Amino acid sequence: MSILRGVGIGQGIATGPVVRMAPALPEPAHETSTRGADAERVRAREAMTAVAADLQQRADAAGGAAQDVLEAQAMIAEDPTLTDEVDARIDEGATAEWAVHDAFAGFRATLEAVGGYLGERAADLDDIAQRVLARLQGVAAPGVPDPGHPFVLVARDLAPADTALLKLDQVLALVTSDGGPTSHTAILAREKGIVAVVGAADAAALTDGTTVIVDAAAGTVNDSPTSEELTAAAERIASRAAEDATPAGPGALADGTPISLLANLGKPADAADAVARGAEGVGLFRTEFLFLGASQAPTIEQQRAAYVELLSAFEGRKVVVRLLDAGADKPLAFLNDAHEENPALGLRGLRALRASEDILREQLTALAEADAATSADLWVMAPMVTTVEETAYFTSLAKEYGLKTAGVMVEVPASALLADRVLAHADFASIGTNDLTQYTMAADRLLGSVAGFQDPWHPAVLRLVREVGDAGARLGKPVGICGEAAADPLLAVVLVGLGATSLSMAPSALSDVRRSISQHTLEDARRIAASVLLADDAAGARAAAVDAAQH
Template identity: 50%
Template sequence: MSTLRGVGVSPGRAAGPVLLVRDRLPEPESGPQPVDPASEAARIRPAAEAVGQRLRDRTAATGGEAAALLEVTAAMATDPALLSAAERAVTERLLPAPRAVFEAAAEFADALAAAGGYLAERVRDVQDVCDRLVAELTGTAAPGAPEPAEPSVLLARDLAPADTADLDPELVLALVTEEGGPTGHTAILARSLGIPAVVAARGVLPGAAGARVDGAAGTVELLDDRVAPESAARTRTRWRGAGATADGQPVKLLANVGSATDAATATEAGAEGSGLFRTEFCFLDAATEPTESAQHEAYAAVLRPFAGKPVVVRTLDAGADKPLPFLDTAAEANPALGVRGLRIAFERPGVLDRQLAAIVSAAAETGAEISVMAPMVATPAEAAWFAERARAAGAGRVGIMVETPAAALCAEELLAEVDFASIGTNDLAQYTCAADRMTGALAALNDPWQPALLRLIDSLGRAAGAHGKPVGVCGEAAADPLLAGVLAGLGVTSLSMTSAGLAAVGSSLAEHSLPDWRRAAGAAAAAPDPAGARERANAALAS
């Protein structure tokens, strides 16, 4: 028996026999050259349509986040740019169709990886699509999660979102991966399905006969013998659609959205509003700046389901991981530390002014109660500059994202300029620990339970309390049921997450009073490491 530690991303304990997930397909051969290149190239699009249709068929049995991810993967499988690049590789370079698809996908994946951040998270999707297309073209089985014959613990190098989306929680007792991180889709979907999960568990492959998994502690015991299936999820009180602690202290539970589909899913899931509307998602493919009218229509489609509810609209968080073609930003050696977010607006204030005007008019049309906030703010002067322009455009409530240690450390001065703050824990964690959140080997440093991160949030919560201003969290940390309560104990007044996490977080919050959560928060922040933070928080709640 051996015990490994990774990053726990979905709470719960489970044990059972191990089932290994098929790894990626080997690279297709570069030869022989096709006898008829035109006919060989013509095989690619029908294969893509077949793969895309199978993915779309699976959405019928899912919903919410899982269905959206399957639809995205299906769209990637039939992406005209990808298929055209593969066809050219056949006709111009005389590659066999499987190899042509492999090389075209590799170019796309390399470009996304170089962008970093959110776009880098799409690399696994591209690899998954590539494997499915190659399998279709070669008549072989695609990699991925097999259907368990009995309740089992799945072990994998990594899981593509499409493989995780429709897993059966009755048959999949737990998930463990060697790679991945706490902000990836495996973590998000595992929480939504209620499956205990641990990522970045180095050495978990080639596996064992059985395994015991603790998704909260992040531990995996590999057993030499098979073990009878068992699971022990935490018993939760029923969530009634409003966020509050056991003693009635309100903590708004909101959803992160980027599209009209996301907004509809959020309202169906009971979200009290949206704490993060990612406006750049409406225009990722725009070659020219959308007109104010086009922006109005795009924003209104997302705001409409939230009529009468609060929505925090983030202005364009472009650059670095979300390059927008119409901005034509210059290449940077280190884009994550470059001209991104509000820094682009300093160079092009007209882009910001037109966006603010469209947001305000869309809110007036739809009845959503909007606030606007700027991303990547580092100084009080930056906060003041944004607040002045936003208020001039007619935005009644103005805030900032806290994603940099500088903003957290200068919270008193920044909050004097704006009405609220929202913590982006994904970026704040990676900047605090100087660890790219897309690098699997550094996943532990991006664990949102890192005491350094909790201490920064604590200082921000204290500053917000002193100013009488709210502070929210809109990173993936908000979707961890135990950590959500700890964040409330640190002074956070709202939590925004993927819609699938709302019920579990709402139920967990209601299990303890605010004083109990404050005690747990203090214990966690004083811990030496993430594992200790979790343990101390649980111990404080149990005492």
Template identity: 50%
Template sequence: MTATSPLTSHSVLHGVPVVAGVQYAPVIRPGTLPDVDAEPTDELPEDERSAEGERFTAAAAAVAGRLRERAAHATGAASEVLAATATLATDRGWLGAAEKRIKDGAPAVRAVNGAIDQFVEMFTKLGGLMAERVTDLRDIRDRVIAELKGLPEPGVPLPDEPSILCAEDLAPADTAGLDPTLVVALATTLGGPTSHTAIIARQLGIPCVVAVAGLDDVPAGTMVLVDGTRGTVTVAPDEAPAREAVAEAKRIAEAAANWSGPGTTADGHAVAVLANVQDGAAARSARQTPAEGVGLFRTELCFLNTDTEPTVEEQASIYAEVLEAFAGNKVVVRTLDAGSDKPLKFAGHPDEANPALGVRGIRIATNNPGLLDHQLEAIAQAAERTGNPPWVMAPMIATAEEAKNFADKARAYGLTPGVMIEVPAAALLADRILDHVDFLSIGTNDLAQYTMAADRMSAELATLTDPWQPAVLALVAMTVKAGAAVGKPVGVCGEAAADPLLACVLTGFGVTSLSAAAAAVQGVGAKLAMVTLQQCRDAAEAVLGTASAAEARAAALAVLG
């Protein structure tokens, strides 16, 4: 169905599935945003500008204060997302731009709108993570303008009954405070698998579908069925089958909640189910799940707000926290994946027209060789201190020579070397890369981005960066086959590993481990326990014969249920 097709009962809208599960409930939509087009265009008299500036400063401070208060009462990813938005609300860049406009005679509302538009354009051009913050900026604009106009704060209404929240896009402040007993599913017109909406939906454990064509035409109050496994929103379906679909999904969720590991198929084929973490706190939280270890320790996320390179001792202390949390278990540490959407101030990134294709990942070591040496030394120190020797892998490897250079360095520090397969060139030459390293880990988020030539942060291109794209899965299968040929492990640590259905397909390809967000561990493990290795292999074969992401997902469902 296209976005222009007329909506009728039983219309099925298609999007990108983010969190599995099924819910049937009426639609609610965020409140009306303040109208800025009706603002007067006259300039303020000179003697009123100072007071207008103070009024703006107070409004911005009030909004930031409320966001910080929400962050303090939230937990996990929700707290982090809200705190980041509160920080953006106090950013001197856009605040200064608004203050300058007021000094030049613009009323506060018009000044806020103009300043935010300026930074939205700037962030959009930067791309990557900065482009992802555009929704946050617009949310801050709407809240500050509502404060200035004395209107209720825009956002999600509190429903009287379990409801499904549908919107063009959702800001962190809209999603982070949701009650999952009242907002039971999310669907958006924009957004991608790594958007804030997706992150919060995973933490809340509610079904979520993004990039849904035609969703804007579904009015509030309409009964819809959201299927976070198939990536569909069915408008006004028949009630009886809809409620049965919800009941079946609930049975599956209950089975997942009871799964305690380790990861195996129903006939006993072992596949390690691991967790992705970014620091010691996340590792300790993941330890409360049945995760058998850490398949991806994103070290760069520890240092995003650091102006200077941390010392070896400082780094070793941080790494040791993760190794201690999973003492006696496998931990895979990724060296700094800096650049593009994750710039590090101390790495000296060049200004680049296309940073996603520029100096990022292992490439920063070319002009900063000390960064890699210091990090490897710190990882080795943490290993010695904790008695838990980790594996270590490099991101953004594109050639066998890069893999060899990294492996030589890692082994010099007594570490077990591997590399990330995120670049199609690396997948195509996986057999030659495996001549030099002991394992591979496939990052499906970037592999999809580079295979499909589509920015993974782009809401408009979310269907292209769907990990179910057959071209991406063909490269995954090729990489896994290369590992199996030499008896070396190949894992997956991208978003694909968090999808229980796709996890079974990956198992059919022959992956040896699946590493996902801690919240997804039980769902993945429980699904694997329900199917045999032969079913997984049959699904994998069926998927490789398809021509689209939707066909691939349907083919897997036909085999695996």
């Protein structure tokens, strides 16, 4: 028996035959064109335009987090600077194939050097280049295979365009040799509820047709399962399916302590799925969908209509709406068009809104009007709040518009360390673990080269969570978690032990988290959390939690 180890996403388990991703297309030959520059330019433009259109079509079909990623890829495929680079190589006599390959490689190196949002887009360039080359060569783009039967997909990693449109009735599980718990593959697998083990370094050794057991809860892949192990796995699969089919009750610990389980949503149309999966409300509604891709801010009327649609789906239940979080990885020309060397540390979140207060006031107006027209329990919060003064500014402004519950996102160590003073002004705090980890670890969460630092299990991050949890308990203020960390079933228990009173996540993660927290009392959660804080690093913290949870 051989056991491969990686990072499991969720608590699911699956069995089936391995099917490997097809290898990438080979590097084209560097040869002089026989068609002429004009013909090669036409070929290159047509291929890049076709790929951009295909990516946009996939984005429209995917929705959710995948849509944002794919739309960004579509924009890259038609980036004028990249097109100019391709044309320059063609003018020197290159074929369209070589020009695309070399221009994309050069552009990739440039973006990697810049880092930040652009650095992350560099990682997508390989996939886009492969799609353009396939179009030029008249062959199928490397991607998810279709063997005609359910299978376990094994790959080095998956491009966002592939992950976004996986056939969920065919792909039983994902196993990748690269990536970590916050990679695109992990995030999209979690969003879609796919069993996955990422970062399994030896996955390349798996061969097509081999029956494996992929156990996300254990973070393992068993490539030589016995009949008894296969039977046990089948029983777990059936048991989980039966539990998922049972109407979900409110989130609670084993001792009855209530823990609200909420959904992270990106647009009103996602509400129905969240309700069906047992979400008790919304812990994070991202309003960026109204603004991204627009040349000017949406009107109050346009915003109000979207907010009414959302709130109407959650009558009588809590809905936490985050004000526009622009800047850094979500630049908006009409909000801040100034060049910034390091936008993650620049004018983003509330800073950007405050600099364009008319946009902030229009959003608050639309939210207040939507609140008056519906019966949901609307909470509003500002993103990227750093100081006590910013907290007082936002909460007083929200109250000026009649919004009764106003809080802040804690994503910066400064606001976590002064949580007691922040919560003296705010009605609640919501911890965004993705950004809090980024700023604590000084590791851009969108930069693949430092992805290993971007782990919310790190004790330094969790100690900051404890600061906020303790402050909330002392002041009687709710503390929620709305980052990816809340979707990790075991980490969810730790977060509750650190003082979180609600957890918000992708709807597909609700069932596993509900099941996980129901197995532990509040005393258990606090004991597990205490053991985690004694660790030196993220791996040690995770191991400590596993050990403590079993005793």
